[in-house]
Amino acid sequence: MKRVKRCDVCLVILAVILIAWGIFGLVWLPDIYDTIVHKTTVLKEKEDESLGFSALMFSKPPMINTMQFNFFNLTNVDEVVYEGARPRVVEVGPYTFIESEEKRYLKWRDDGNEVFYQNYKKWIYHPEQSCPDCSYDDSVTIPNAVQIGASASSLDPKFGISDTTKKVIALFLLVTGELPFNMPRVGDVLFDGYNDAMLTAAHSNLVNFISNAFNGGVSIVPFPFPDMKTMAYFNGYNNSRDEEYWIKTGKENIDDLGTIVTWAGTNLLPESWWTTKEARMINGTDTGSFAKPKLTDDDVLPMFHSYLCRSFAATFDKNSEVAGIKTKVYSVPYDDWDTTLHRNKGFRYKNVEGRDYFPGWLQCPKWNGTACKATPNDPIDCNDKENLCHNCCNKGKIGNSYVLPPGFFPLACYPGRMETSPFAVLWSAPHMLYSPENVVKTVNGMHPDYDKHTPLSYDHEPYSGQITHVLYRVQVNMPIFGNPGVPTNAHLPDAIVPMFYESSEAFLTDATYQYFRIGFVFMPTFLMWLSIAQIVLGVLFLLLVIVLRARRTF
Numbered sequence: 001m002k003r004v005k006r007c008d009v010c011l012v013i014l015a016v017i018l019i020a021w022g023i024f025g026l027v028w029l030p031d032i033y034d035t036i037v038h039k040t041t042v043l044k045e046k047e048d049e050s051l052g053f054s055a056l057m058f059s060k061p062p063m064i065n066t067m068q069f070n071f072f073n074l075t076n077v078d079e080v081v082y083e084g085a086r087p088r089v090v091e092v093g094p095y096t097f098i099e100s101e102e103k104r105y106l107k108w109r110d111d112g113n114e115v116f117y118q119n120y121k122k123w124i125y126h127p128e129q130s131c132p133d134c135s136y137d138d139s140v141t142i143p144n145a146v147q148i149g150a151s152a153s154s155l156d157p158k159f160g161i162s163d164t165t166k167k168v169i170a171l172f173l174l175v176t177g178e179l180p181f182n183m184p185r186v187g188d189v190l191f192d193g194y195n196d197a198m199l200t201a202a203h204s205n206l207v208n209f210i211s212n213a214f215n216g217g218v219s220i221v222p223f224p225f226p227d228m229k230t231m232a233y234f235n236g237y238n239n240s241r242d243e244e245y246w247i248k249t250g251k252e253n254i255d256d257l258g259t260i261v262t263w264a265g266t267n268l269l270p271e272s273w274w275t276t277k278e279a280r281m282i283n284g285t286d287t288g289s290f291a292k293p294k295l296t297d298d299d300v301l302p303m304f305h306s307y308l309c310r311s312f313a314a315t316f317d318k319n320s321e322v323a324g325i326k327t328k329v330y331s332v333p334y335d336d337w338d339t340t341l342h343r344n345k346g347f348r349y350k351n352v353e354g355r356d357y358f359p360g361w362l363q364c365p366k367w368n369g370t371a372c373k374a375t376p377n378d379p380i381d382c383n384d385k386e387n388l389c390h391n392c393c394n395k396g397k398i399g400n401s402y403v404l405p406p407g408f409f410p411l412a413c414y415p416g417r418m419e420t421s422p423f424a425v426l427w428s429a430p431h432m433l434y435s436p437e438n439v440v441k442t443v444n445g446m447h448p449d450y451d452k453h454t455p456l457s458y459d460h461e462p463y464s465g466q467i468t469h470v471l472y473r474v475q476v477n478m479p480i481f482g483n484p485g486v487p488t489n490a491h492l493p494d495a496i497v498p499m500f501y502e503s504s505e506a507f508l509t510d511a512t513y514q515y516f517r518i519g520f521v522f523m524p525t526f527l528m529w530l531s532i533a534q535i536v537l538g539v540l541f542l543l544l545v546i547v548l549r550a551r552r553t554f
Contacts, residue, residue: 081179255293476501
């Protein structure tokens with residue numbers, strides 16, 4: 001009898017311990033596990049100056065990034081140049097590169113709350129992953145950025161170029177054979193660079209001598225020229241870096257992990273880039289590399305893209321799965337690409353040439369003869385999208401410039417560098433995805449598809465906030481316009497011509513996905529069910545004691 005009572009006591013004690021551990025596991029263990037994950041995720045340097053686990057993965061991201069370029073080959077050059085015809089393009093590609101990156105010269109503040117780094121990138125052409133007929137040496141017909149840029153700059157009021165100087169510029173363009181379109185090699189127009197007569201002249205010893213001898217050392221070229229000897233959109237970028245970063249390590253607050261403190265020594269972009277303080281702000285993390293843990297559908301993820309010269313904010317798009325890991329997809333929404341919105345007016349194309357590239361895109365109702373009723377006490381702000389068709393406004397014309405439709409914003413800088421771009425290049429989603437249909441139809445050959453051309457999209461594992469998959473797609477466009485002062489450009493149509501778009505997709509390595517599955521999927525689930533199992537087993541033991549005592553009693 002005593003032996004049975006001793007067994008009952010043992011079972012009760014074991015049941016209490018199991019239930020207590022189970023409750024502890026359900027109530028407190030998740031917080032303990034969160035703390036362990038957070039400490040592991042913080043970017044830190046060990047006492048022996050080696051990198052912590054997260055900092056090591058940050059410095060050499062375990063990702064495979066495939067970057068593809070698709071070009072829009074102009075097929076009716078003569079019709080465009082001499083007749084002002086609508087551009088007709090054919091998409092060619094993809095030309096595929098494998099991108100790798102490395103953060104170098106990491107340096108921590110004394111308190112460990114911030115870390116400094118330089119982000120180096122390298123691109124290697126992969127013909128095996130390119131289209132069967134693609135070659136790095138292929139030629140494509142696209143707008144000549146230097147020539148079009150010179151034509152536009154000659155009309156820019158801020159340079160105050162005289163009529164005589166404009167004629168000299170036009171004559172120089174004609175003599176050197178600078179045409180509004182050219183046929184560079186794919187490799188040259190992207191990374192290697194090709195010789196251009198105007199660039200060569202602008203950087204020649206003769207121009208430098210004349211500038212020093214007769215113009216006090218100030219260049220005789222009346223507008224800025226790119227600081228490069230050959231023309232390429234990513235000239236000198238291969239195996240190079242963008243500007244320097246200071247970011248939050250997450251030590252003080254894990255939700256701030258990766259938040260940019262300064263880029264290129266500043267937390268505000270130059271006024272020459274964007275016209276409002278809101279547009280000039282450097283928000284969030286470097287290209288969306290980080291996000292706070294425990295993500296929800298209501299979270300907004302700000303990010304700064306140095307190669308696009310501006311910040312964005314990604315919002316929840318959908319639930320998904322990558323390599324067996326449930327993810328939340330956050331995408332940069334349509335509104336961030338709509339510069340007709342008042343909050344985005346700082347990103348508007350300055351349009352110094354004053355051309356209406358898309359007449360009628362607003363589709364304003366026919367004016368009914370009603371006079372403007374704005375008063376000093378009740379003004380009409382023509383910068384607001386809802387007022388662009390107002391009788392007091394001028395159907396998209398503000399001052400001497402026309403507002404571009406949604407889907408475009410200008411390249412304000414050399415991608416990734418604290419230097420103002422001299423080229424009138426416009427970014428958009430591929431195939432002008434976020435622009436109105438009547439805008440897309442101004443170029444024959446545009447076929448926007450949401451699934452193929454969504455510009456910026458990120459999969460995050462929601463428990464940790466870590467990125468598991470990235471889609472990055474942007475298109476480069478060039479405004480062309482008729483300029484009677486430049487004979488070769490006199491009959492050009494006013495149009496936005498697509499040149500190429502980049503489509504990058506990045507996946508983690510298999511080993512990293514396995515680490516994510518164990519650390520952020522299996523372990524939290526295992527600990528939860530282990531705690532539940534302990535509680536259930538404890539309750540079963542208590543029921544067993546009750547049953548045994550009942551049998552002895554009856």
